[in-house]
Amino acid sequence: MTDKAKTERVVHVPLGERAYDILIGPGLIGRAGGEISTRISGRKAAIVTDENVGALYLEELMDGLEADGIDATSITLPAGEKTKSFEHLTKVCDTLLSARIERNDAVIALGGGVIGDLTGFAAGIVRRGVRFVQIPTSLLAQVDSSVGGKTGINTRHGKNLVGVFNQPDLVLADSDALQTLSEREFRAGYAELAKYGLIDKPDFFAWLETNWQAVFAGGPERIEAIAVSCQAKADVVVADERESGRRALLNLGHTFGHALEAATGYDSARLVHGEGVAIGMVLAHEFSARLNLASPDDAARAEAHLKSVGLPTRIGDIPGVAPTVEELMEAIGQDKKVKGGQLTFILTHGIGRAFVADDVPSSEVIRFLEEKLGQ
Amino acid sequence: MTDKAKTERVVHVPLGERAYDILIGPGLIGRAGGEISTRISGRKAAIVTDENVGALYLEELMDGLEADGIDATSITLPAGEKTKSFEHLTKVCDTLLSARIERNDAVIALGGGVIGDLTGFAAGIVRRGVRFVQIPTSLLAQVDSSVGGKTGINTRHGKNLVGVFNQPDLVLADSDALQTLSEREFRAGYAELAKYGLIDKPDFFAWLETNWQAVFAGGPERIEAIAVSCQAKADVVVADERESGRRALLNLGHTFGHALEAATGYDSARLVHGEGVAIGMVLAHEFSARLNLASPDDAARAEAHLKSVGLPTRIGDIPGVAPTVEELMEAIGQDKKVKGGQLTFILTHGIGRAFVADDVPSSEVIRFLEEKLGQ
The missing domain is CATH 1.20.1090.10 (Dehydroquinate synthase-like - alpha domain)
Structure with missing residues (x-):
């Protein structure tokens, strides 16, 4: 029995033609290319991350994607709730279009709930919907915002008041990524x-x-x-x-x-x-x-x-x-x-x-x- | 046989739980309140229009809604393709939230394709979707953009590259509104x-x-x-x-x-x-x-x-x-x-x-x- 088989768990979300898998276990960021390749036909990907998470995992993810023949670009945003804004949504959409992400290419959210919500929204509206992969790196995002398809941004009227329902095509919940969380974030x-x-x-x-x-x-x-x-x-x-x-x-x-x-x-x-x-x-x-x-x-x-x-x-x-x-x-x-x-x-x-x-x-x-x- | 029965046509679009009717005929703008009341439960509405169309039909529409007990607010945008932008999308969303439009209230697009596309997009993302009524006032919008649920805005990369699929709840194609079109617009x-x-x-x-x-x-x-x-x-x-x-x-x-x-x-x-x-x-x-x-x-x-x-x-x-x-x-x-x-x-x-x-x-x-x- 390999280490992977011993520890990895899969939760299948049976939503008809929007069904998808959540993989939970160690080492998933490095193996993302392989998991994406078997499920998504496009050979391009765009990663959206924030400064904190990007510094820790972006290189590993990009290398892994490249090794599996996926041509990836990335955009790194400021960390924090304020990033869930129309301003950053506009910026992410522009990046995805500049990278010529097409309907069967993957947009990857690498980060916590803020990055997941913003990126899922952008992936749901660029070309009226492209493929969407979540790599939640906080415990909150792994157990909450990566499941259910709710995406969105905040406005001066309140949180998450603008967004779409957009189920991901795949969720990779890498348990190793939780090691770098602060005690407060984990709690x-x-x-x-x-x-x-x-x-x-x-x-x-x-x-x-x-x-x-x-x-x-x-x-x-x-x-x-x-x-x-x-x-x-x-x-x-x-x-x-x-x-x-x-x-x-x-x-x-x-x-x-x-x-x-x-x-x-x-x-x-x-x-x-x-x-x-x-x-x-x-x-x-x-x-x-x-x-x-x-x-x-x-x-x-x-x-x-x-x-x-x-x-x-x-x-x-x-x-x-x-x-x-x-x-x-x-x-x-x-x-x-x-x-x-x-x-x-x-x-x-x-x-x-x-x-x-x-x-x-x-x-x-x-x-x-x-x-x-x-x- | 009333004049209405003689001339009005109804096209039903059978999209399951997203099914809706397109009413085609004279005088529909003035009768919008009644048609909306029988189909949508909310008692609030927000009208999005442009300067040209608003000057001609906004008052008639507001009066009709009021007469049927619907409390309507409105926003008037510049006419023209440039209005299909992130900037105006942000503005419309803000207006809808300020008016406290809820999920069962109606957002009404009064105008041509530009207003319909922008408003349909906003109605599809505010609160992740509120009710949406189209009152297309150009021939193009009546035969094209008011049917099919495609909404969106333009970016520097091209037209309609950002948007959602959002079927309207009702389309009122008022044939009287076409009388004010220029020959070029009608063509x-x-x-x-x-x-x-x-x-x-x-x-x-x-x-x-x-x-x-x-x-x-x-x-x-x-x-x-x-x-x-x-x-x-x-x-x-x-x-x-x-x-x-x-x-x-x-x-x-x-x-x-x-x-x-x-x-x-x-x-x-x-x-x-x-x-x-x-x-x-x-x-x-x-x-x-x-x-x-x-x-x-x-x-x-x-x-x-x-x-x-x-x-x-x-x-x-x-x-x-x-x-x-x-x-x-x-x-x-x-x-x-x-x-x-x-x-x-x-x-x-x-x-x-x-x-x-x-x-x-x-x-x-x-x-x-x-x-x-x-x-």
Whole structure:
């Protein structure tokens, strides 16, 4: 048995003619050329990456592609959430057209969620769609943004308000790439990973409570946890590709989380996405308990686990001046999960028992936030 | 029988969950509110128009929407092809988000192909897709760009190289709006109308040879010709929504036509799209004859009809300095209908017998163009 066969996991996402594989394991960046060649006919590729990830992995990826006869160009963008803008989208599209990327050529996103979202959007609109390969290099991107086909950019009105649904043709989740993440980045990704347990996998959540240290240390538990997460997300996406119903469950913690990100100006020094989701998930559990939908014990258990891995769990954990209730409500109102003025929230009946509530009165939300912020 | 029932035609485009109706007839702009209300649940709408069309029809449309209880905002853009840019796309998206257009609200394109393409793109990416209504006010837009779901903008690399497939939820082709078109604009639209005859409807082409003056004069022949054209395009689109095969036939005349537009700098004083297509269709027939695929008599017949309605049919008919073969080949190479370096052209075996040729050697194209340009 080779090392690869021992450790590599494949999650197949069965979306009809948009079906694709997620490969999870070590050494995938170096082997990308071979994996792409067997699935995509074009002999050209364009890599989009950021300054941090590019410095670490771009050369290895380019060499590997070249060795497999793929002619690759690349564009390196500034790291950070601000790169998800119309300005950089325009730049990436221009680069792809200059490189004469055709419909059967691959556009490769090498980086975290920012690069994946931006690149997937560009790949979905250049020539009305070219082939798209994701090489997510953060834990967050591996378990979340590389599965599901959501792409997009931010505007002054909020996050991800402009984009397309664009399923990748292939995802290569190289577990080696996670070795270079900071502790904080790894934890932020872990919040999304734990989310799948909180949504509808209570056994997985319990497994994480026991095994989280091994997941942080690396090795087979980490690959296992990533594979379970990708499978969990794939199951939801297959059931509801265009987000009309069940898929909304994936937004557990995200309405509050996005609002916190918006109200702190998307300043990653203060709050990154996964941290916002961690606080948001605890708020969603507490809000559910306040509405007598779940036991306060479950909220306490969710918080205890997220806290034990070092994640922030309360609005007060965010450094700097706390956002006001008005700022948070403004952001919640602009959030795209609004229907005819009513607020949609993901609430829960307990650990692993999340559900979609699309008739939450905003007055209840305001009162809850006022309580939380002591206003 | 009411006047409406006597004259209005409906073409249904049966695209499964993306199915929609095209209504063709007089007075539709004033009645838009009612038609939208029965099909779209949202009570908000945003109208995108240009300075020329807005001055003529925006007030009537806004009043009609208001009368039917739809709260509408509007944005008016400069007229002309240059509006199909990333800059204006960004602006339109910002307007839609500022107006808090939600997924079930309508974005309405009131204008010609430029407004339709830009607005359809914006409606397809804001919140990853909101409802989209087309009110095409040029003949070209009514018979071509309002059917088929292609949307997009131009870049310095060429036309329509960035966009999405986005089927409208409703098309209102108001025949009254054509009364304000200039003779030149009407003729440009007529080129696309005649195209459907040349592709695979020889009887329609013969009918046009006899009835074109009545189509130009207005009245029932005009509505009939628009309905036949919409139906013809709908048939092709239904058979091949994502343009992998048969749909390419709609590009008859477009590879040469786009190249001429690019090489003349998209200067509408020199050449508008429909005129480029007219010349391109004649070139496609002549090129087919040169390759011994069709009789030169058919090329002469196609040219004679287009010429009789006053359309340009030769590169020399374009005012100003003629483009060079190099300029045209550069544009053809960048055109999106390129596969692995090979050139794809729509050629013909005669009137109404067009076909897709995806292995045309560029050397043949160069020789043909050199001959045409006397170089």
